[in-house]
Amino acid sequence: MNPLHPSLGAAYRVLETGEPIRKEDAELLSRLTGEHVLDLASLANKVKNRYGAPVETGALHACSIMNAKSGVCTENCRFCAQSKHNNANIEVYSLTSEESALIEARHAVAEGVSHFGIVTSGYGYKKMNSEFRRVLAMIKRLHTELPGLNVCASLGVLGEETASALARQGIAHYNINIQVSPARYRELISDTHEIEERIETIKLLRRNNISVCCGGIMGVGESMADRLDMIFALQELDVTVIPLNVLVPIEGTPVAHNEPVCLADIVKTFAICRLAHPTKIIKFAAGRETIMKDFQGLLMLSGANGFLTGGYLTTRGREVAEDRRFAEHIACFN
Numbered sequence: 602m603n604p605l606h607p608s609l610g611a612a613y614r615v616l617e618t619g620e621p622i623r624k625e626d627a628e629l630l631s632r633l634t635g636e637h638v639l640d641l642a643s644l645a646n647k648v649k650n651r652y653g654a655p656v657e658t659g660a661l662h663a664c665s666i667m668n669a670k671s672g673v674c675t676e677n678c679r680f681c682a683q684s685k686h687n688n689a690n691i692e693v694y695s696l697t698s699e700e701s702a703l704i705e706a707r708h709a710v711a712e713g714v715s716h717f718g719i720v721t722s723g724y725g726y727k728k729m730n731s732e733f734r735r736v737l738a739m740i741k742r743l744h745t746e747l748p749g750l751n752v753c754a755s756l757g758v759l760g761e762e763t764a765s766a767l768a769r770q771g772i773a774h775y776n777i778n779i780q781v782s783p784a785r786y787r788e789l790i791s792d793t794h795e796i797e798e799r800i801e802t803i804k805l806l807r808r809n810n811i812s813v814c815c816g817g818i819m820g821v822g823e824s825m826a827d828r829l830d831m832i833f834a835l836q837e838l839d840v841t842v843i844p845l846n847v848l849v850p851i852e853g854t855p856v857a858h859n860e861p862v863c864l865a866d867i868v869k870t871f872a873i874c875r876l877a878h879p880t881k882i883i884k885f886a887a888g889r890e891t892i893m894k895d896f897q898g899l900l901m902l903s904g905a906n907g908f909l910t911g912g913y914l915t916t917r918g919r920e921v922a923e924d925r926r927f928a929e930h931i932a933c934f935n
Contacts, residue, residue, distance in 0.1 A: 725757025
């Protein structure tokens with residue numbers, strides 16, 4: 602039986618003190634191999650249990666989203682089926698109605714989901730316009746008819762006027778991901794807009810006292826060093842919820858045939874993210890049941906304390922009832 606790897610001492614310090622890991626220690630942990638990766642996962646899970654943000658269902662934070670406006674996005678994000686620059690075969694439609702949003706939100710509430718996100722394709726809303734006013738009315742309607750529901754939004758890049766309007770509506774979280782290392786965003790994600798626009802939106806949201814949900818994606822051609830850069834960029838931005846996605850390859854996108862990320866590297870990314878963010882909600886989003894399949898439980902025990910349930914934007918997810926049973930099993934280890 603191999604002794605614990607000396608690099609794991611940094612993870613033990615996080616467990617003992619609650620202080621986030623340093624980047625130089627994270628770099629050492631990212632080189633672990635074999636059974637030491639499982640030791641790292643176990644320590645990250647213990648850090649999550651001791652310091653992780655409290656969640657409403659005892660063990661895991663669960664949220665669901667609706668695709669409120671689909672396709673014809675002007676931006677050329679390389680992984681996204683909704684970009685007009687790509688050739689994915691998806692359903693395209695303009696902003697949905699309040700009634701449609703209400704039906705989906707009621708279904709989520711009936712399934713026991715407490716966080717419900719409205720997501721629109723497109724660059725965003727730097728200025729107030731008629732479509733953004735319709736989104737605001739949708740949020741207000743959900744709050745009125747479903748009191749207690751945490752309504753979230755993911756609407757792209759914002760300006761001062763639109764961010765303050767969302768703050769007045771009392772949204773629970775706003776999602777805008779940085780996706781990868783900021784230094785490689787233009788190369789790996791999109792060159793039709795700048796990562797600085799997203800970062801400025803995050804800062805704008807925080808100035809308006811809106812909790813930010815911001816994370817990234819694995820499998821778009823990044824290295825482990827790039828993932829660490831992303832994790833520590835999120836630390837500087839002090840976001841509240843960190844969704845981690847594993848690429849779901851979609852035909853018609855430039856990354857449809859990318860080499861999959863190996864499981865050990867994904868486990869290390871989740872675990873190191875927890876050690877860098879001991880008190881945050883770390884949420885396993887896309888790729889959980891479709892790419893990771895038999896290993897999703899391992900990843901949920903590597904530091905995550907939340908997941909996205911139901912459908913995603915253009916790909917199917919898993920039934921909420923099935924995920925509820927999954928969460929009960931995970932709780933046995935916490």
